[in-house]
Amino acid sequence: MSGPSPAAAPGSSSDHYLLRRLSAFDGTLLTVGSVLGSGIFLTGGAVAAALPHASLILLVWLAGGLLTMAGAVTYAELGTLFPRAGGLYDFLKEAYGPIWGFLYGWSAFWVIMSGGIAALAAGFAEYLGVFVPDLSTHHMIASLSVGSATWELSSGQIVAAAAIFALTAVNYLGVRQGATTQNLLTVLKVGSVLVFCALGLWLPAPLARGPSPPLAQGSLAALFGVAMIAVLWTYDGWYGLVFSAEELREPERSLPRALLAGTLIIMVLYLLLNFVYLKALPIARMAASSRIGEDAAAALFGPLGARLLSAAILVSIFGCLSATILYSSRIYMPMARDGLFFRSLARIDPRSRVPARSLWAQSLWAILLTLSGTYEQLFTYVTFVVVLFQVAAGIALFVLRRRRPTLPRPYRAWGYPVVPALFVLASLLLVGNTLAERPIESIAGLGLLALGLPAYAFWRRRAAASP
Numbered sequence: 001m002s003g004p005s006p007a008a009a010p011g012s013s014s015d016h017y018l019l020r021r022l023s024a025f026d027g028t029l030l031t032v033g034s035v036l037g038s039g040i041f042l043t044g045g046a047v048a049a050a051l052p053h054a055s056l057i058l059l060v061w062l063a064g065g066l067l068t069m070a071g072a073v074t075y076a077e078l079g080t081l082f083p084r085a086g087g088l089y090d091f092l093k094e095a096y097g098p099i100w101g102f103l104y105g106w107s108a109f110w111v112i113m114s115g116g117i118a119a120l121a122a123g124f125a126e127y128l129g130v131f132v133p134d135l136s137t138h139h140m141i142a143s144l145s146v147g148s149a150t151w152e153l154s155s156g157q158i159v160a161a162a163a164i165f166a167l168t169a170v171n172y173l174g175v176r177q178g179a180t181t182q183n184l185l186t187v188l189k190v191g192s193v194l195v196f197c198a199l200g201l202w203l204p205a206p207l208a209r210g211p212s213p214p215l216a217q218g219s220l221a222a223l224f225g226v227a228m229i230a231v232l233w234t235y236d237g238w239y240g241l242v243f244s245a246e247e248l249r250e251p252e253r254s255l256p257r258a259l260l261a262g263t264l265i266i267m268v269l270y271l272l273l274n275f276v277y278l279k280a281l282p283i284a285r286m287a288a289s290s291r292i293g294e295d296a297a298a299a300l301f302g303p304l305g306a307r308l309l310s311a312a313i314l315v316s317i318f319g320c321l322s323a324t325i326l327y328s329s330r331i332y333m334p335m336a337r338d339g340l341f342f343r344s345l346a347r348i349d350p351r352s353r354v355p356a357r358s359l360w361a362q363s364l365w366a367i368l369l370t371l372s373g374t375y376e377q378l379f380t381y382v383t384f385v386v387v388l389f390q391v392a393a394g395i396a397l398f399v400l401r402r403r404r405p406t407l408p409r410p411y412r413a414w415g416y417p418v419v420p421a422l423f424v425l426a427s428l429l430l431v432g433n434t435l436a437e438r439p440i441e442s443i444a445g446l447g448l449l450a451l452g453l454p455a456y457a458f459w460r461r462r463a464a465a466s467p
Contacts (some may be wrong), residue, residue: 012103018085018175018246018352023260024254025138026179029243030323031262033186034240036193037320038123040405041293041313043230044277048286054278057369060224061274064231066265070386070415070423071390072263074397076247078411079242081400083251085355086334087243087327088393095396095403098340104336105242106452111382111438113328117366118375120321121160128159129315135159153371161367168363171329174352175247178326185319192312193269196297200276206299229433232426235272237320238263240327247330250399259311276300329359338454339463359467383447384442387430394424 007107022030044057052056075091082090086101089108093101095368108114122137129136137156144151171178192217240249241259273293277286280296289295297309333355336346342361349356369375397413413420 009175016349018355020247020249020251021174021176022179022244022247022250022254024257026183027244027254027258028262028265029183029186030244030327031238031241031258031434032265033182033319033323034237034327035262035372036186036189036269036315036319037120037237037317038127039234039236040273041309041316042291043234044056044274044292045286045289047227048277048283049288050223050230051134052287054283054453056224057227057278058271058274059285060227060231060292061270061338062267064228064235065263065270067228067232067233067422067426068264069267070419070426071259071394072259073413073415074258074394074420074423075239075242076411077260077409077416078397078400079245079255079287080252080411081407081409083245083248083255083308084334085243085246085330087239087245087331088389089331090275090336091242091393091396092354092389093304093338095129095399096392098338099453100392100458102335102340102456103452107339107382107389107449108328108331109341111325111378111448112386113331114369115319115375115379115382116364117164117324117328117363118160118369119379120317120324121163121366121370122156122375124163124314124317124321124448125156125159126312127160129156130310130314152373157371157373160370163318164323164325164367164370167318167325170322171326171350171359172352172354172356175244175326175354178322178354181321182207182326183318185315185322189316190265191320192315193259195271196309196312197272197276199271200280200296200300201272203300205279223430225433228426230428232430235263235266237324238266240323242425243327243330256411264281271457277307316390325359325363329362332358332362334424339466340459378448380441381445381448383438383445384431384434385445387427387434391424393429394420394427405427 037196048057049061051060059349078091079087082094084090086093086105089101089102089105092104113142123318125135126137129138132138135155137154137160141155141158142153144155167181170181238259241255241262245251245255248258277296278294278300279306281289281292285295286292293313294306294309300304301308332341334346336343336358345355345361347357348354366375369378398417400407400417
C-alpha cells in the first residue's frame with residue numbers, strides 16, 4: 001500500500017485515471033449539494049419535540065454543525081493523503097487492509113449508495129406529486145400478485161426512475177457537464193433558502209409567542225443526545241467530495257477548502273432556517289410538525305408560500321440526487337482496479353473521461369430498487385453498518401498517523417487529536433442510538449455485510465489467478 005500514484009497527478013491523461021477538472025468552487029457546491037436535500041425541512045419537528053426551548057434548539061443545530069466540521073477536518077487529511085477516487089473505500093483499505101475497503105464498497109453498491117439514490121428519487125417524485133398528483137408515489141398504475149406477495153407500481157416510481165436515468169445521462173457526458181448541472185441546482189436551491197430566510201426574518205411574526213412546553217422526562221444530556229441524532233442525520237452527505245478527490249485540481253489545497261467551506265455554508269443555512277421556524281411557529285406546533293418547512297412558510301406567507309417552498313424542496317432533492325449520483329459512482333472503479341469487483345467497472349470512457357460503466361451500473365441497480373420498492377427495507381437494515389463505517393473511517397486517521405507517519409501530509413487535521421476524536425465520539429453516538437432503536441435491523445445489517453465475505457474471497461482468488 002502506498003500514497004497517491006504519480007499517474008494520478010493533476011493533468012494526467014492516463015487512461016487509468018480520471019482527469020482533474022474540478023475546482024475548489026465546484027467541490028464546495030458539491031459538498032453543499034450532497035447535504036441540502038429535504039432533511040432540514042422535515043426533521044426540525046423531531047428536534048423541537050426533544051428540546052422544546054428556542055435556545056436549546058439553536059444550540060443543538062450549532063453543535064451538530066461543529067461536530068460535522070470536525071468530521072470534515074478529519075476527512076480532509078485522509079483525502080489529501082490519498083487524493084484518489086474511492087473515498088472511504090481507500091481510507092479503510094489503507095488503514096485496515098483490503099477486505100475492509102471491499103466490504104464498504106460492496107455495501108455501498110448494493111444498498112448504501114444505490115438505496116440512498118432510490119430514496120432521494122422517490123422523495124423527488126413525492127414532492128412532484130404535490131403539483132401533479134397523477135405523478136405521485138400514491139398513484140398506482142399496475143400491480144402483480146405472485147402467491148402471497150404483491151408488487152405494485154406507481155407513477156411516482158416511474159418518475160423516480162426517469163430522474164435517476166436523466167441525471168446519470170448528464171454525468172455520463174463528462175464530469176464538467178455533471179458538475180455544471182450540479183452547480184446550477186445548488187446555486188438555485190441555496191438562493192431559494194436565502195430568499196425564504198430573508199423574507200421570513202424581515203416579516204413580522206404571525207403569532208404572539210406562548211410559553212415553551214416543559215422538557216420531556218429524562219436528563220437534559222439524554223434529550224440533547226436524542227435531538228443530536230436527528231441533527232447529525234440531517235447533516236449526512238457532507239463527506240461526498242472525498243469520493244471525487246481524483247478529479248479535483250490541486251487536491252492538497254482545494255479538498256480541505258471545499259469540505260470546510262461547504263460544511264460551514266450548510267451550518268449557516270440550517271441556523272438561519274431554524275431562526276425562521278422559531279419566528280413562524282410556536283414551539284409546541286413545531287414539535288408536532290412532520291413538515292416544518294412548509295408549515296412555517298404557510299404561517300408566514302399563506303398557502304401560496306407553502307407551495308413555493310415545496311417547489312424549492314423539489315429542486316433541493318433533485319440537486320442532492322444529482323450530487324449523490326456523481327460522487328458515489330467513483331467508489332466502484334478503484335475496487336475494480338484492485339481486482340475486487342467486476343473488471344469492466346474500472347474502465348474510463350475515452351471521450352467523456354468518466355467511469356461510465358461504474359456510473360451506469362450503480363444507477364441501473366438503483367432504478368431496479370426504485371421500481372421494486374424494496375430500497376426502504378434494505379436501507380433500514382444497513383443503517384447500523386453505515387455508521388460503523390463512519391466510526392472506522394474516523395479512527396483510520398489515528399491508525400495512519402501511527403503506522404505510516406512518513407507519508408506526506410499536505411494538510412494535517414486541525415486540533416488533532418481532540419477534534420477528530422470528537423467526530424469519532426459523535427459517530428459512536430449514532431452507533432449506540434441506532435443499535436438501541438433498531439436492534440433487529442442492526443443485526444440483520446451485519447448479516448447483509450457478512451454476505452460480502454464469500455464475494456471477497458471469490459474476487460481475491462480471481463485476481464490471484466489473473467496473469
